[in-house]
Structure formats: structure tokens, C-alpha cells
Amino acid sequence: xxxxxxxxxxxxxxxxxxxxxxxxxxxxxxxxxxxxxxxxxxxxxxxxxxxxxxxxxxxxxxxxxxxxxxxxxxxxxxxxxxxxxxxxxxxxxxxxxxxxxxxxxxxxxxxxxxxxxxxxxxxxxxxxxxxxxxxxxxxxxxxxxxxxxxxxxxxxxxxxxxxxxxxxxxxxxxxxxxxxxxxxxxxxxxxxxxxxxxxxxxxxxxxxxxxxxxxxxxxxxxxxxxx
Numbered sequence: 001x002x003x004x005x006x007x008x009x010x011x012x013x014x015x016x017x018x019x020x021x022x023x024x025x026x027x028x029x030x031x032x033x034x035x036x037x038x039x040x041x042x043x044x045x046x047x048x049x050x051x052x053x054x055x056x057x058x059x060x061x062x063x064x065x066x067x068x069x070x071x072x073x074x075x076x077x078x079x080x081x082x083x084x085x086x087x088x089x090x091x092x093x094x095x096x097x098x099x100x101x102x103x104x105x106x107x108x109x110x111x112x113x114x115x116x117x118x119x120x121x122x123x124x125x126x127x128x129x130x131x132x133x134x135x136x137x138x139x140x141x142x143x144x145x146x147x148x149x150x151x152x153x154x155x156x157x158x159x160x161x162x163x164x165x166x167x168x169x170x171x172x173x174x175x176x177x178x179x180x181x182x183x184x185x186x187x188x189x190x191x192x193x194x195x196x197x198x199x200x201x202x203x204x205x206x207x208x209x210x211x212x213x214x215x216x217x218x219x220x221x222x223x224x225x226x227x
Contacts, residue, residue: 001013001014001015001016001133001134001136001226001227002014002224002225002226002227003138003161003224003225003226003227004222004223004224005190005192005219005220005221005222005223006027006030006032006033006034006035006221006222007030007031007032007033007034007196007221008024008026008030008032008033008053008192008193008196009023009024009026009048009053009054009140009142009143009163009165009192009193010022010023010024010025010026010027010030010033010056011023011024011140011163011192012040012042013131013133013138015100015101015133015134016134017100019043019044019099019100020041020042020043020044021042021043021044021045021046021100021131022040022042022044022045022046022061022067023045023046023047023048023129023140024046024047024048024054024055024056024140024142025037025040025042025045025055025056025057025058025061026052026053026054026055026056026057027040027056027057028056028057029053029056030053030056030196031196032195032196032221033221034221034222035222037056037057037060037061038064040057040061040065041065042061042062042065042067043065043067043068043100044067044068044069044070044098044100045058045061045062045067045068045069045070046070046071046103046129046131046140047069047070047071047072047075048071048108048126048127048128048129048140048141048142048143049071049072049075049108049110049112049123049124049125049126049127049142049143050072050074050075050078050112050113050114050121050122050123050124051111051112051113051114051123051143052114052115053196054142054143055075055078055114055123058079058084059079059082059083059084062079062084062085062086063083063084066085066086067086068086068087068088069084069086069087069088070087070088070090070098070103071089071090071124071127072089072090072091072105072112072123072124072125072127073089073090073091073124074089074122074123074124075089075123075124076088076089077089078114078116078121078123090103090105091105091124091125092105092106092107092125092127093105093106095130100133101131101132101133101134102131102132102133103129103130103131103132104129104130104132105127105128105129105130106127106128106129106130106139106153107125107127107128107144107147107149108125108126108127108128108141108142108143108144109126109144109145109147110126110142110143110144110145110170110171111126112124112125112126126142126143126144127142128140128141128142128144129142130153130157132157136160136161136227137157137158137159137160137161138159138160138161138162138163138227139153139157139159139161139162139163139184139186140162140163141162141163141164141165141180142165143165143170143171143193144165144171144172145171145172145176146172146176146177146179146180146183148183150180150183150184151183151184153183153184154183154184154185154186159184159185159186159187160186160187160188160227161186161187161188161189161190161225161227162181162184162186162188162189162190163189163190163191163192164177164180164181164189164190164191164192165177165191165192165193165194166191166192166193166194166202166204166207167193167194167195167196167199167200167201167202168200168202169199169200170193170199170200171193171200173202174191174202174203174206174207174210175210177191177207178207178210178211181211181215181216182211182212186215187215188215188216188217189211189215189216189217190216190217190218190219191204191207191208191216191218204218205218
């Protein structure tokens with residue numbers, strides 16, 4: 001499969017069977033995004049939590065591509081109220097097998113809510129995503145602090161690639177993320193959720209330097225890796 005980073009927390013995956021998956025599709029307003037939302041093609045849209053910089057262009061892309069939105073039940077309910085036809089609601093600890101592979105929602109320590117018509121609407125708990133696709137395992141942590149139960153992810157899954165936030169202020173910073181990486185024991189770790197806004201400016205190379213040799217990998221917006 002081919003995995004592309006689009007800046008902030010946006011990751012897209014194209015499987016060998018041609019299924020197109022987009023995680024946290026924040027393109028409009030994302031100063032680091034390499035493509036506009038109108039150029040995105042998706043069959044499935046996976047959402048970690050209901051903040052605007054993660055839901056992003058979910059509704060527009062889902063409608064344009066007739067994609068299925070997958071995420072917490074509250075996020076999916078919101079998508080339905082906005083006219084999205086296909087959703088699949090889940091919750092923390094749940095796992096489901098889709099045509100492209102299995103998705104499991106795991107805990108994340110973070111708030112979640114979306115401003116709608118001037119009111120903050122609760123969008124369910126924040127989550128991380130464990131994706132098992134074509135014999136590989138990907139962990140997208142979403143927005144989170146470090147918590148010791150991340151060790152269980154390393155025990156239960158052999159993670160090939162992990163995406164961890166390092167921006168600090170809203171999530172864990174580089175030092176905490178390095179501890180998280182050691183707990184998860186992923187073969188490769190890519191930093192996300194940094195440098196999009198002034199308050200989350202970080203040097204990703206500093207983070208990579210805290211990891212074991214050859215584990216950390218910086219992906220620039222638009223860069224693709226094969227897993």
C-alpha cells in the first residue's frame with residue numbers, strides 16, 4: 001500500500017486493491033497541505049476526533065466522493081445531519097472489518113467538540129486508530145498525551161508504522177512522544193500535528209533524535225512511502 005502525509009494530521013492510504021482512505025481530512029485552512037480538498041479522492045474517511053482541524057473537509061469530501069465516514073458514533077451522527085449518506089459509527093475498544101481491512105478504536109487523552117452555529121457541540125471521545133491492512137499494522141494516535149496504556153498497543157499489535165503528534169500545547173510534545181514511541185515499539189514512527197500553527201512549532205529532527213536509530217522518519221507534506 002502507499003501512504004501519503006498531507007501536513008498536520010492528514011494521512012491518506014491507497015491499498016493494493018485500489019481502496020482510498022483518508023484520515024483526519026483537514027485540507028482547507030491547513031497551511032501545510034500539499035493539495036486542496038477538491039483534489040482528494042476517498043472511499044473511506046476515518047476520523048480520530050471531532051475538532052475542526054481533524055474533521056476538516058470531511059463533509060465536503062464525503063459528499064463529493066460518496067465516501068463512508070468512519071469514527072465515533074457522535075462524529076458519524078454529525079456527518080449524517082450534514083447530509084453524508086454513508087457512515088459507520090464505532091466506539092473506544094471496538095473493532096470492525098471493512099473491505100480494505102480492520103479498524104480498531106483505541107483511547108486517546110484529548111478533548112473533542114465542534115463549534116456549530118456558535119455553539120460547542122460534543123463530538124464523542126477522542127480516539128486513536130489501529131489499522132490492519134494487507135498484513136501491515138498502522139497506528140494513528142490522533143491528538144493525545146502520553147499515557148501508560150500505550151504499552152498495551154505494543155503488546156497486542158506489531159505496529160509497522162505509527163503516526164504520533166509532537167506539537168505540544170494541545171498534545172504531547174517531542175519528549176513525551178518519544179516515550180510513547182518506546183512504549184508502542186513501532187518499526188517506524190512519523191511525527192504529525194506540528195508547525196501548522198505558531199503555537200505548535202517544533203523541530204521534528206529533534207524528536208527523531210530521541211528515538212532508537214532508524215525508527216524515526218520525517219515525512220514532508222506530499223511525501224509517499226510504500227508499506
